[in-house]
Amino acid sequence: MYKLTQYKNAAHYNERVHSYLIEDEAANNLPLGLLNTMKISDTYKDPLLLLVENGDGSVVGSFIMTPPHYLVSTLKMEKKDIPQIVEQLKRFCEESHITFPGFIAEKETALQLTHAWCNDTGVSFHVRMNQRVYQLNKVNDIPMSDGKMVPVSKEHEALLADWLIGFVKDTGENPLTDEEAILRSRDMIENEKYVYLWEVNGKPVSMARGARRTDNGITVNFVYTPKEFRKMGYASSVVAELSRLLLKNHSFCSLYTDLDNPTSNKIYMEIGYEPVCDSMMITVL
Numbered sequence: 001m002y003k004l005t006q007y008k009n010a011a012h013y014n015e016r017v018h019s020y021l022i023e024d025e026a027a028n029n030l031p032l033g034l035l036n037t038m039k040i041s042d043t044y045k046d047p048l049l050l051l052v053e054n055g056d057g058s059v060v061g062s063f064i065m066t067p068p069h070y071l072v073s074t075l076k077m078e079k080k081d082i083p084q085i086v087e088q089l090k091r092f093c094e095e096s097h098i099t100f101p102g103f104i105a106e107k108e109t110a111l112q113l114t115h116a117w118c119n120d121t122g123v124s125f126h127v128r129m130n131q132r133v134y135q136l137n138k139v140n141d142i143p144m145s146d147g148k149m150v151p152v153s154k155e156h157e158a159l160l161a162d163w164l165i166g167f168v169k170d171t172g173e174n175p176l177t178d179e180e181a182i183l184r185s186r187d188m189i190e191n192e193k194y195v196y197l198w199e200v201n202g203k204p205v206s207m208a209r210g211a212r213r214t215d216n217g218i219t220v221n222f223v224y225t226p227k228e229f230r231k232m233g234y235a236s237s238v239v240a241e242l243s244r245l246l247l248k249n250h251s252f253c254s255l256y257t258d259l260d261n262p263t264s265n266k267i268y269m270e271i272g273y274e275p276v277c278d279s280m281m282i283t284v285l
Helices: 010-024 029-040 079-096 107-121 154-171 178-191 234-246 262-271
Strands: 003-007 048-053 059-065 071-075 102-106 125-136 148-151 194-200 203-211 217-224 252-258 274-284
Touching: 003 010, 003 079, 010 029, 010 048, 010 059, 029 059, 029 071, 029 217, 048 079, 071 107, 079 107, 102 107, 102 125, 107 125, 107 274, 125 262, 148 234, 154 178, 154 203, 154 217, 194 234, 203 234, 217 234, 234 262, 252 262
Parallel strands: 071 102, 217 252
Antiparallel strands: 003 048, 048 059, 059 071, 102 274, 125 252, 125 274, 148 194, 194 203, 203 217
16 A cells, blocks of 8 residues: 655655655756755745655655646656556545646656556646756866856846747747746846856857756756857857866766757767666646
């Protein structure tokens, strides 16, 4: 038998789930990073925090959602037992009037969850993104493009907002309005430590960000280059330089990639990022 329990307090939830998640720190960089953010800020409004325990009270899974995003899911159990958890999740969502767009999880876990959910609910699904999680411990010596890395500043607010909109369009994330993009840009500039641009002759051409700290690592995300500056090595340069900076204060860097984009995966591996596991983002309709 398995037990599904909701937590309202992120710190209390973290006390129960942390030792379970940290066993695979790089693979679980997303749930660990989300919880670390919740402990120190109110960035995420009304998060859903669900713990999965087995019959002897050991933690064997977690579900975390920051609305309106996907349900970040981790499970360590036999495949045959996953439908039992899904039945409890379905009942909980019905009773709590909670909906979610789909699952993000390690590939096999995501597929098992999705098939069980669709079988129980009668809905269909589609794979929104095939992903891979990478880990970096040391940056390789790679050719660097012209230019230099600079921290983002107030003067870049409008530019950063435009690039945020371009990034979410490219990645298929939830669209941002112009106002939302400006507010998010302002917050990143004022409150985040690792948001950097790559500039050539004083002109921004690419960017990357370090965010979602875990105990020993940090995630590289929001890697974006406008179309007119692509295929010039700028993304490789800013990711390599930012990764070197992050490794001064963290044991490793992690990141997610879109497996259907062979160029970006090739770039990251050339920098020194090594595959940890495959992941999937699956929409349930």
